[in-house]
Amino acid sequence: AQTVTQSQPEMSVQEAETVTLSCTYDTSESDYYLFWYKQPPSRQMILVIRQEAYKQQNATENRFSVNFQKAAKSFSLKISDSQLGDAAMYFCAYKGAQKLVFGQGTRLTINP
Amino acid sequence: DSGVTQTPKHLITATGQRVTLRCSPRSGDLSVYWYQQSLDQGLQFLIQYYNGEERAKGNILERFSAQQFPDLHSELNLSSLELGDSALYFCASSVGDRGNPANSPLHFGNGTRLTVT
Secondary structure (H helix, E strand, C coil): CCEEECCCCEEEEECCCCEEECCEEECCCCCCEEEEEEECCCCCCEEEEEEECCCCCCCEECCEEEEEECCCCEEEEEECCCCHHHCEEEEEEEECCCCEEECCCEEEEEEC | CCCCEEECCEEEECCCCCEEEEEECCCCCCEEEEEEECCCCCEEEEEEEECCEEEEECCCCCCEEEEECCCCCEEEEECCCCHHHCEEEEEEEECCCCCCCCCCCCEECCCEEEEEC
C-alpha cells in the first residue's frame, strides 16, 4: 500500500521569507502523480501544485515550486516570498491508479 | 469554485440516527471519492466510484455505505451514528480516465460538517 509521510507537524516563517515543507512517499507503482493541497481555516481543499512522476523537471506555480527526487521518493514544497494568506494546513498527496492518499499535514504559520 | 457541490454544509444529529450526504461532481467528471477528516487529522479515504461502479474501498465502516447514480451524483449514507463519526466529510471528483487514471487531479467540494451529539 502507498504511504505518504510529512515529518513536520508545524512550521513557521517570517512574511516575505522562503519556507520548504517536506514530504516522502512509498510506492511500487511506476505511473503516479504527486500533489500539494492547501487547507486554510475555511477547511476548503485547494490544489496548489502537481508533479507527474515521469517528468524530471520540477513543477512551478508562481511562488510555489517543488523539489521532486524520484529515487529518494521525496517531494518537498517551497513557498517563496511567503504571504499572510499562505497560512494553512498543507497536505502532500499521492495518486496512483486509484485513490488519492494524503499525508498527515503540516500546519504553516506566517509571522508578520 | 471547484465545481463540486456538497449538501448540506452542516448537519447536527443525535447518536443512533442515520444521515445522507450528497455530492454533485464537476461537469464531465466520472469519478467520485469520499473522504473523512476528523478534527486536526488528515483525510482518510472512504470509497471511490467511477461511472456508477465502486472502484476502490478504504477504511469505510460497515455502518457507512455509498452509491453513485446514473446522473453521476453520489450519496454517502451514515447509519447508527456514534460520537466519533463527527467529522468533515469531503467529496471529490476527477475525470478518472481509465486509460491514464493517475492523470486526473481531484477537485474537492467544501465538505459537509457532521456533528453527532
